[in-house]
Amino acid sequence: EAQVTQNPRYLITVTGKKLTVTCSQNMNHEYMSWYRQDPGLGLRQIYYSMNVEVTDKGDVPEGYKVSRKEKRNFPLILESPSPNQTSLYFCASSSSSGLRSGYTFGSGTRLTVV
Amino acid sequence: GESVGLHLPTLSVQEGDNSIINCAYSNSASDYFIWYKQESGKGPQFIIDIRSNMDKRQGQRVTVLLNKTVKHLSLQIAATQPGDSAVYFCAVLSGNTGKLIFGQGTTLQVKP
Numbered sequence: 001e002a003q004v005t006q007n008p009r010y011l012i013t014v015t016g017k018k019l020t021v022t023c024s025q026n027m028n029h030e031y032m033s034w035y036r037q038d039p040g041l042g043l044r045q046i047y048y049s050m051n052v053e054v055t056d057k058g059d060v061p062e063g064y065k066v067s068r069k070e071k072r073n074f075p076l077i078l079e080s081p082s083p084n085q086t087s088l089y090f091c092a093s094s095s096s097s098g099l100r101s102g103y104t105f106g107s108g109t110r111l112t113v114v
Numbered sequence: 115g116e117s118v119g120l121h122l123p124t125l126s127v128q129e130g131d132n133s134i135i136n137c138a139y140s141n142s143a144s145d146y147f148i149w150y151k152q153e154s155g156k157g158p159q160f161i162i163d164i165r166s167n168m169d170k171r172q173g174q175r176v177t178v179l180l181n182k183t184v185k186h187l188s189l190q191i192a193a194t195q196p197g198d199s200a201v202y203f204c205a206v207l208s209g210n211t212g213k214l215i216f217g218q219g220t221t222l223q224v225k226p
Contacts, residue, residue: 004157031212033212033213040218042203042216042217042218042219043158043203043214043216044216045213045214048211048212048213050211050212056211058213059213090157090158092157094212102148102150102160102163103158103160103214104160105150105157105158105159106157107155107156107157108155108156108157
């Protein structure tokens with residue numbers, strides 16, 4: 001089944017403790033992206049990657065890092081999480097030739113930073 | 115920057131009625147639009163899309179209408195069912211980086 005898989009689904013952590021949210025897709029998509037979803041603010045792009053070793057900032061990149069060493073994986077790294085990064089996170093992918101074909105989203109990771 | 119807005123945060127309809135969810139966008143150069151459905155505890159799911167060279171596109175029980183003159187997009191759901199209860203987002207492709215700009219979302223509630 002074609003899908004985007006995120007792990008973990010739920011995570012509670014403490015301020016300053018580094019964490020990684022993994023994202024993997026099995027559709028051979030070139031394009032991958034991370035979004036965060038907050039009440040009243042909707043979905044906002046954090047980082048995106050057009051292909052392997054090519055990443056760039058979205059609208060809200062502060063406090064986050066990403067890497068794209070392989071086509072299928074696009075982990076989101078929080079080096080020193082803070083409470084304002086408590087949010088619902090979504091990874092998404094799309095074929096670059098089909099950027100005009102919409103994204104496939106993962107099921108989300110609900111992160112709480114205390 | 116580009117923005118996307120929805121007219122109603124919540125829409126309540128009777129089962130079997132038609133639903134219309136509206137969306138407005140700011141950039142007249144936008145050329146690709148998508149509607150997503152998000153059920154509780156899940157990621158957004160693609161429903162239907164439309165390119166700027168079209169005014170209307172139909173899917174199964176859904177129709178998207180695009181009015182480029184007033185920069186308005188709508189999603190029509192025919193014979194709304196309880197399974198249609200969800201949050202619906204419109205999204206606009208921005209620039210050439212593949213970024214989708216999302217609206218705030220409309221919660222559709224279907225009354226039995």
